[in-house]
Amino acid sequence: MAEELVLERLDLELEANGHDHHTADLCREKLVVRRGQAFRLTLHFKGRNYEASVDSLTFSVTTGPAPSKEAGTRARFPLSDAVEEGAWTAKVVDQRDSALSLQFSTPPNAPIGLYRLSLEASTGYQGSSFVLGHFILLFNPWCAEDSVYLDSDEERQEYILTQHGFIYQGSAKFINNIPWNFGQFEDGILDICLLLLDKNPKFLRDAGRDCSRRSSPVYVGRVVSGMVNCNDDQGVLLGRWDNNYGDGISPMFWIGSVDILRRWKSSGCQRVKYGQCWVFAAVACTVLRCLGIPTRVVTNYNSAHDQNSNLLIEYFRNEFGEIQGDKSEMIWNFHCWVESWMSRPDLQPGYEGWQALDPTPQEKSEGTYCCGPVPVRAIKEGDLSTKYDAPFVFAEVNADVVDWIRQEDGSMHKSINHSLVVGLKISTKSVGRDQRQDITDTYKYPEGSPEEREAFKRANHLNKLTDKENTGLAMRIRVSQSMSMGSDFDVFAYITNNTSEEHTCRLLLCARTVSYNGILGPECGTKDLLNLSLAPFSEKSIPLRILYEKYCDCLTESNLIKVRGLLTEPAVNSYLLAERDIYLENPEIKIRILGEPKQKRKLVAEVSLRNPLTTPLSNCIFTVEGAGLTEEQKVVEIPDPVEAGEEAKVRVDLLPLHVGRHKLVVNFESDKLKAVKGFRNVIVGPA
Numbered sequence: 001m002a003e004e005l006v007l008e009r010l011d012l013e014l015e016a017n018g019h020d021h022h023t024a025d026l027c028r029e030k031l032v033v034r035r036g037q038a039f040r041l042t043l044h045f046k047g048r049n050y051e052a053s054v055d056s057l058t059f060s061v062t063t064g065p066a067p068s069k070e071a072g073t074r075a076r077f078p079l080s081d082a083v084e085e086g087a088w089t090a091k092v093v094d095q096r097d098s099a100l101s102l103q104f105s106t107p108p109n110a111p112i113g114l115y116r117l118s119l120e121a122s123t124g125y126q127g128s129s130f131v132l133g134h135f136i137l138l139f140n141p142w143c144a145e146d147s148v149y150l151d152s153d154e155e156r157q158e159y160i161l162t163q164h165g166f167i168y169q170g171s172a173k174f175i176n177n178i179p180w181n182f183g184q185f186e187d188g189i190l191d192i193c194l195l196l197l198d199k200n201p202k203f204l205r206d207a208g209r210d211c212s213r214r215s216s217p218v219y220v221g222r223v224v225s226g227m228v229n230c231n232d233d234q235g236v237l238l239g240r241w242d243n244n245y246g247d248g249i250s251p252m253f254w255i256g257s258v259d260i261l262r263r264w265k266s267s268g269c270q271r272v273k274y275g276q277c278w279v280f281a282a283v284a285c286t287v288l289r290c291l292g293i294p295t296r297v298v299t300n301y302n303s304a305h306d307q308n309s310n311l312l313i314e315y316f317r318n319e320f321g322e323i324q325g326d327k328s329e330m331i332w333n334f335h336c337w338v339e340s341w342m343s344r345p346d347l348q349p350g351y352e353g354w355q356a357l358d359p360t361p362q363e364k365s366e367g368t369y370c371c372g373p374v375p376v377r378a379i380k381e382g383d384l385s386t387k388y389d390a391p392f393v394f395a396e397v398n399a400d401v402v403d404w405i406r407q408e409d410g411s412m413h414k415s416i417n418h419s420l421v422v423g424l425k426i427s428t429k430s431v432g433r434d435q436r437q438d439i440t441d442t443y444k445y446p447e448g449s450p451e452e453r454e455a456f457k458r459a460n461h462l463n464k465l466t467d468k469e470n471t472g473l474a475m476r477i478r479v480s481q482s483m484s485m486g487s488d489f490d491v492f493a494y495i496t497n498n499t500s501e502e503h504t505c506r507l508l509l510c511a512r513t514v515s516y517n518g519i520l521g522p523e524c525g526t527k528d529l530l531n532l533s534l535a536p537f538s539e540k541s542i543p544l545r546i547l548y549e550k551y552c553d554c555l556t557e558s559n560l561i562k563v564r565g566l567l568t569e570p571a572v573n574s575y576l577l578a579e580r581d582i583y584l585e586n587p588e589i590k591i592r593i594l595g596e597p598k599q600k601r602k603l604v605a606e607v608s609l610r611n612p613l614t615t616p617l618s619n620c621i622f623t624v625e626g627a628g629l630t631e632e633q634k635v636v637e638i639p640d641p642v643e644a645g646e647e648a649k650v651r652v653d654l655l656p657l658h659v660g661r662h663k664l665v666v667n668f669e670s671d672k673l674k675a676v677k678g679f680r681n682v683i684v685g686p687a
Helices: 014-020 153-161 189-198 201-205 207-213 217-227 258-266 277-291 376-381 390-398 450-458
Strands: 006-011 031-034 039-046 055-063 074-078 089-096 099-105 113-123 126-138 164-171 174-181 237-239 272-275 295-305 312-317 330-342 353-357 400-406 412-415 424-429 436-438 473-479 489-497 503-514 520-534 538-546 560-569 574-583 589-594 603-610 620-625 634-638 647-654 660-669 676-684
Touching: 006 126, 014 031, 014 039, 074 089, 113 189, 153 295, 164 277, 164 295, 164 330, 164 424, 164 574, 164 660, 174 574, 174 660, 174 676, 189 217, 189 258, 189 277, 201 207, 217 277, 217 330, 217 353, 237 277, 258 272, 258 277, 272 277, 277 295, 277 330, 295 390, 353 376, 376 390, 376 450, 400 574, 412 574, 473 560, 473 574, 489 503, 489 520, 489 560, 489 574, 503 538, 520 538, 520 560, 538 560, 589 660, 589 676, 603 620, 603 660, 603 676, 620 647, 634 647
Parallel strands: 031 126, 237 272, 312 400
Antiparallel strands: 006 039, 039 099, 055 074, 055 113, 089 099, 113 126, 164 174, 295 330, 295 424, 330 353, 400 412, 424 436, 473 489, 489 538, 503 520, 503 560, 560 574, 589 603, 603 647, 620 634, 620 660, 660 676
């Protein structure tokens, strides 16, 4: 009788599997593979090798704390030459000396997560079992049968493998890009993403069902949307919007997701303070890319927060144009969410592709603060019956705005505001380039087109189907060329009279600092013209000077000032409102790389910023990080004040770990100049 098979060791073939499965950065110490794609393992036996005629090998894989065959979280399969499509299989690919090389295949719809692999070996009446080890299974955009399949290699590179990107802020008229270090393949991040799944309330209630449902990117996306905020659970980030961040970190100061996720884990999954929409979106993007779901961050300008689903935002203002009363429904200057690419077998055909997911806690969905995934196509078509949360996302890009002016006697008059259009310049980073891509046309048909009217009818959007009144007077806010932090500048109310009559009006101009979510700060410039005469068929430009000394102490980290013009014609009770959000440009951060970037060879980055203000900057701090360039975030303080016109300058040591294109991301903060971002691309060559 043949002696019993004895397993000496297992070779996980980390390098080859990591290369084949695009998980090389994750495969340094553990095996990480993608579903629906074969991977190799080599068994080394002690004494003799496997003999097909006398030995029987059977493998088991399990995931989750309560694995079962019915739930798809347990499978048992023999070593066999017959490969069954879409099933767990193992076959011999090579055999020499005491080594047996095997190829394992996994179903393209298997649940993702941490798996345990076991072996039962029997020779005649003798048998033994071995725990071979653990591996992690991810979604696979390279596999045509996987529900996250993406057929463009360029897009897979951008939306799965690229660890850096841009998030768009500012205003619709001045779009500002901030660099972000997603870092989905940095040390420990995959383990944190799996921990995040295991901390979700659905897992805690029924672990077996939750692990089974991890086969679906729709389900996983919904879980991640809920777990990135901490409103219902042990989620990652606590949101705050009141500019009081003393017991945490201001949302504006983050430059990457890695530091946030590591803080969450190291604190025992205590919430990290603080996040706002782009931070929630960026962390969700990191987690979803890490798990294998193609994802991108998008920004919507003039984004509506409609609480009662009537597709209408109503502002009630006093006779000076100032908003009164409830401010729960607002137009946010911009709002960020993510889109993930997946099929939707739960919906009608045509709704596969990009799905909107919003992890910022705004409204509850099925009792939880999460939003989506909802097909972007459904939003464009006005199909509001589509799950999940189509009415809320549709309103974000399509709500109508009505302004009511309350006079001293209590009577209400509708004002016309042609300057505010909801859902503008919807933006994401271009594929393979550091440029902005405008994707508004994926959410909306061209304004005034028959298709747009059909979508509004389908959505029962009666507000948008009524014709807008026009008095013959028009007003918009124009700006001067240079509006940078620390400068004084002019803005202009540009008024046209398109009628054959003269109009005598009152013009109120007011500038106030504002946060990106529409919360107003103090005034920083006003003008009141009681008797403004507008000749027939004429144009007038009225300037308003805005001084640095007026806005310097009340400007939020959003760098935004809202200018409002209210044109009143008392004789006919007519009100015309115009608003514009102005973004003040920060100074440039300059980054020089000293030396030639080579893998695993030390490198120095010189980082500097010139003080653009007329006063010194104190408490100056540079924060630097970059996936593949720094093992952890580096913080460098400048001990002495930086005088007006002088440079703040530091040097930071880098150690490039991987060959290829990387992005070094920098944040600068001081007492008077906050959340200044900069970046530099670094091309690392082989050692």
